[in-house]
Amino acid sequence: MGSRFPPPGSGRAVLAPMAGITDSPFRLVCRRRGAAMVWSEMLAAEALVRDHGKTLRMAAFREEERPVVLQLFGTRPGAFADAIARLEPLAADCYDLNFGCPAPKIVKHGGGSALLREPRAVEAIARAAVAAAGRPVLAKIRSGWEVGAENAAEIARLLEQCGVAAVTVHGRAASQKFSGTADWGVIARVKRALSIPVIGNGDVRSGADARRMLAETGCDLVMAGRAALGNPWLFTEVAAAAERAAPGVPVPWPLRLDAIREHFDLMIADKGETRAVREMRKHLGWYIRGIDGAAHARRDIMSAATRRQVFELLERLAG
Template sequence: MSEYKIGGVRLNSRALLAPMAGISDRAYRELCVSCGAGYCVSEMVSSKALSFKDKKSEELMKTSDKERPCGIQIFGDEPSTMAQAALSAMKNNPDIIDINMGCPAPKISGSGSGCALMKNPKLCGEIVKAVVEVSPVPVTVKIRKGWDEDSINAIEVAGICEQAGASAVTIHGRTRRQYYKPPVDYDIIRQLKQSAGIPVIANGDIDSAEKAKHVLEITGADFVMVGRASLGNPWIFSQINSLLENPEKPLYYPSLDEKLDVMCAHIEKMVEYKGEYIALRQARKLVMGYFKGIRGAAKLRNEAGRIETLEDLYALKQKALSL
């Protein structure tokens, strides 16, 4: 691709940050964009909760210029409610509206949203059409391979969504029943790319620059979307970008000092946005990610699960440096 685009929105690279509930908040998105993510998406927001003016849901949609281009992801199973949610999201000036049709969590799919929508392709199209009609920005969808091995219908659903006006589709190469355990089926992503007339974003187990490059090559996808592998490792985006731009250039890996400095800056930004009490409790799992692979990691992760203040965080950083 000579230009990285979704609809009329220019993306900064082919390595994108996946939406992750409880993780990809504003502070995390800003960090990953600063480390080379070409685009980021908010945590998923309930269309039904927005219809009741839920303050927590409205808070999830807050964006900043430091994370652009950025999308807001919404979920639900009623076309009119989803359209209204898209209108609500526009108050935060997103570059893209993303529709979740891939979440496997029982709390989401059990109520007919997320991946459960793939059991009703016609409804998928109706939701996309309703959102596209009210959205002044491109609309994208995130799907899975299918609901289970007996209903592999990603290509059908993506085609219906494209006809309804979707500007891109992200596909995770597992079914809902598989969750995150078996190997990802990259062949279904290749098949989808061959049939689609819109950009295709490959998702699932992309955990290194080498893996990202390989997936792009074997699927022909336009972009890769990285989720869990970015935890404690936002540098994965710049590494992917570097390998794609210059395969001969050695990849950059941060020192322990730099890694922990970034960790503290990340959590400090969370505190700025949410307050110390909420931020530090949400940050525990994030801090654990920064300790992956370092000396004494198991003990450090155990202590990270108990931090309550920034002072606790700074003390843990010093402990990690002294090991």
């Protein structure tokens, strides 16, 4: 995609970065169902600098996922630059800087959303990343550190001055973590303050929500996370809703089962069957949500040890 952002003609809804979830198999499953772009799990810049094998493996992606964004977190500008230098041979489409994570284990070291209180540090990180990257650098922020201390527009303007190509705004303060309702007003305020593209994020659960966020905030793209869990068709629904105000229709079980098979087999290809069975458990819980008999079947599915056992249980659930 070169230096162009957003990539042309690829839809309006993108898959949010989610640690422990948005690995290559899930990203591909979402991309095949209409996600315009997909984000990796957050990768520790310092681990990449140390050549941490596991983190480098987390950065790997399939060509079919493009456009794919690799997200970094950390605190030291030099670590972001070195990590990007190590990632450059992969030729991901963009990098994203995490200034939004509220998890205590990240914030206590001064990373993620803790940086929203340190505009000078944000600036130093963004400048170092932009200088090191041969492709667009994006950034993801929240409304601010605390409710009542909104500084998203100020931080976003600073990021734009540093050469960042687009900013994602999650409409919650760091102190809110995931509670309450996202304030889309802050997305509109950031959009008015910038001339680069803005990606709106927070509580998009349907095609209708996406349409409303685009209209109410003027954002260029919407980013969805939790609503895509077990429901990669969210992106198909958003594409349909962009054309007309169509209500979402439930995805029939045979289609769900096909997606589960596809997801599972990608996971096995990457991680082997034992790990794939373990890591698919959470996804299976999400995929079967709302299906008749799901509550009852969940426990057995969670203790199945092989792909074959899982599918015997799933096929019984369908019948």
